[in-house]
Amino acid sequence: MSSTDPPQGHDPQDPSVFQAHALGSAAPRFNPPPNRQGSSFLFRMLSWLCVVAGILAIFFIGSFFFLGALFSPSYFQSGQIDERYHSLNERANDKVAIIKITGAIMQGDGGFVKNQIDQIRKDKNVKAIVVRINSPGGTVSASDYLYHHLSKLRLERKLPMVVSMGGIAASGGYYVAMAVGQKPDVIFAEQTTTTGSIGVIVPHYDLSGLLEDWNVKDDSIASHPRKQMLSMTRTMSEDDRRLLKEYVDESFRRFKEVVQSGRTKFAENLDALNELATGEIFTAAKAKEKGLVDRLGFIEAAIDRAIELADDLEKDNTKAVYYSQQTSLFDLAMVHTRSQQRSDLDTLIELSIPKAYFLMTSLPPLMTSHVLK
Secondary structure: OOOOOOOOOOOOOOHHHHHHHHHHHHOOOOOOOOOOHHHHHHHHHHHHHHHHHHHHHHHHHHHHHHHHHHHOHHHHOOOOEEEEEEEEOOOOOEEEEEEEEEOOEOOOOOHHHHHHHHHHHHOOOEEEEEEEEEEOEEEHHHHHHHHHHHHHHHHHHOOOEEEEEEEEEEOHHHHHHHHHOOOOOOEEEOOOOEEEOOOOEOOOOOOHHHHHHOOOOOOOOOOOHHHHOOOOOOOOOHHHHHHHHHHHHHHHHHHHHHHHHHOHHHHOOHHHHHHHOOOOEEEHHHHHHHOOOOEEOOHHHHHHHHHHHOOOOOHHHEEEEEEEEOOOHHHHHHHHHHHHHOOHHHHHHHHHOOOOEEEOOOOHHHOOOOOEO
């Protein structure tokens, strides 16, 4: 048999036979597939381990939620707060409660501040209140809401109330401070406090010139021209400006009435208040000189004064407490939802909404929309 003849028992038409025969020992040999029994066993083991791990994770997470609901139901409830020790005698029963108002006041239902007020209303061991304010103000309605409920708490519980101003207590922050009433020496400011800014603003931004440059026109259809009085796409008419000025003036009158209710010096001297109610901000020393605050001092001095005003309190048998907000699963879900839903369009719409502010900035819609902790 020649080297070119196909081997016996093979199809002569199969070219691979000729190639393998011609190559001889150099031809590739067919190797059987390796035994995969070991690798498949390992794969099955890993799969079972993953299933077991998943079951255990579900069990532990379920147990965590069950025990949380059993021993701490507030973990699943929004708006719960914890009492924390601040100073003085930690073992005392009688308390001076510190209510914190921090950040822009933008939340109409009071949020964390309202929760603190509700907590104090229920706690009969609270004998005096210090309102700690570190805020540039906020919306007219939110500021008035907090002022109303702080005043109501003071009157209903007949509790002495003292204000301690932090780095800033301006505009709506100053408005809220008037809840102390007309007791003497009840508004304290730190040496570096910025306060004042008594006034109202309704922001408006005119982008009509920019839109004209880009050949963009507002073709909105409204039920009445005044429906678009604060539109950023057109210049405000004099008639619209007059209406908005009346709106601002009414809120401004309310602001000054509240200041008169909380400041003896201005109660019967509106002219003296008008000289200060220009939106101007003041240092603590200047504010004290003009009668906007009573004393310069830190929160410790305000706590001491609150104890003095309470008839049945002794400093050695009193503790000062403050409150922190618990973060529930509901709160976490809401924060995540808000962060997902917030968009540039929301901000643009917010800029066009007619709102009056007790705030020492002309960009209030860009501020955070809740009372910060």
